Amino acid sequence: ATTLGASAAERGRFFGTAVAAGKLGDGSYTTILNREFNQVTPENEMKIDATEPQRGQFSYGNADRIVQHARSRGMQVRGHTLAWHSQQPGWMQSLSGSTLRQAMLNHVTQVATHFRGQVTWWDVVNEAFADGSGGGRRDSNLQRTGNDWIEAAFRAADAADPDAQLCYNDYNTDNWTAAKTQGVYRMVQDFKSRGVPIDCVGFQAHFTGGSNYPSNFRTTLSSFAALGVDVHITELDIRNAPADAYRNVTNDCLAVPRCTGITVWGIRDSDSWRSGESPLLFNSGGTKKAAYDAVLAAL
Numbered sequence: 001a002t003t004l005g006a007s008a009a010e011r012g013r014f015f016g017t018a019v020a021a022g023k024l025g026d027g028s029y030t031t032i033l034n035r036e037f038n039q040v041t042p043e044n045e046m047k048i049d050a051t052e053p054q055r056g057q058f059s060y061g062n063a064d065r066i067v068q069h070a071r072s073r074g075m076q077v078r079g080h081t082l083a084w085h086s087q088q089p090g091w092m093q094s095l096s097g098s099t100l101r102q103a104m105l106n107h108v109t110q111v112a113t114h115f116r117g118q119v120t121w122w123d124v125v126n127e128a129f130a131d132g133s134g135g136g137r138r139d140s141n142l143q144r145t146g147n148d149w150i151e152a153a154f155r156a157a158d159a160a161d162p163d164a165q166l167c168y169n170d171y172n173t174d175n176w177t178a179a180k181t182q183g184v185y186r187m188v189q190d191f192k193s194r195g196v197p198i199d200c201v202g203f204q205a206h207f208t209g210g211s212n213y214p215s216n217f218r219t220t221l222s223s224f225a226a227l228g229v230d231v232h233i234t235e236l237d238i239r240n241a242p243a244d245a246y247r248n249v250t251n252d253c254l255a256v257p258r259c260t261g262i263t264v265w266g267i268r269d270s271d272s273w274r275s276g277e278s279p280l281l282f283n284s285g286g287t288k289k290a291a292y293d294a295v296l297a298a299l
């Protein structure tokens with residue numbers, strides 16, 4: 001096939017991109033989006049500050065616009081994200097303890113209910129583990145409500161949308177031997193052994209090249225998959241977009257049957273949160289880069 005989405009589909013996978021609602025009126029943006037991708041992740045529009053800007057007052061306009069754009073064109077939607085230490089609205093940042101726990105669970109329930117039936121996967125919890133050598137949880141207001149906050153969030157999401165596939169998503173979990181990777185692995189293993197509803201693990205894959213893209217990434221993907229979860233590359237971008245690194249990441253996913261799709265974190269370099277690093281598959285003028293050709297050829 002001649003596009004990323006169609007080629008991935010021939011391999012039984014999706015190929016998606018982060019989408020910003022504010023760009024859906026940009027014709028050059030939507031031309032590439034509609035031609036190349038069969039999955040979208042709202043870049044910011046489903047985050048807590050966007051969907052519940054005031055406590056108990058929910059705001060879905062921009063997220064609904066992305067969902068409508070995607071679903072009317074047969075693209076699957078990844079919801080991102082229900083519980084996270086970052087991009088919390090001010091009211092949530094100022095809560096703690098059981099009040100915060102209840103507010104978080106209510107948020108999960110309300111948002112997952114709103115999008116029920118429209119979202120294939122949810123990043124239920126994002127970035128809950130710490131960097132460094134400890135392998136433990138990141139300190140955050142949510143973590144301070146109790147170590148079981150993650151499973152409580154997954155159970156609330158499952159109750160609200162039983163058909164959605166529920167994912168844990170993080171970064172710097174690519175190197176199989178890293179303490180953070182092992183910490184997330186043990187959590188997923190524990191959840192599966194106790195019947196906590198988890199279906200998938202997302203690897204953000206914000207790479208800088210070099211050792212940041214580990215040669216054992218494929219081992220990481222296959223090891224998590226062996227726990228009985230699907231694995232996804234959820235936010236792929238690579239500093240300077242080296243074609244060989246993009247090819248290797250694509251091949252790593254294709255080598256693992258339960259690696260069911262890849263999402264890049266934006267379309268053109270000018271759309272990227274790392275735009276100074278030109279990390280994406282299209283240049284700012286919308287022209288395909290060498291990395292695009294490498295990915296398409298690998299798919």
Ligand code: XIL
Nearest residue numbers: 043044080126171204235265272273
């Ligand atoms: C980023 C967005 O791309 C930016 O527009 C925003 O200002 C900050 O968040 N990990 C994640 C994503 O899970 O939600 C982040 O997205 C990038 C890092």
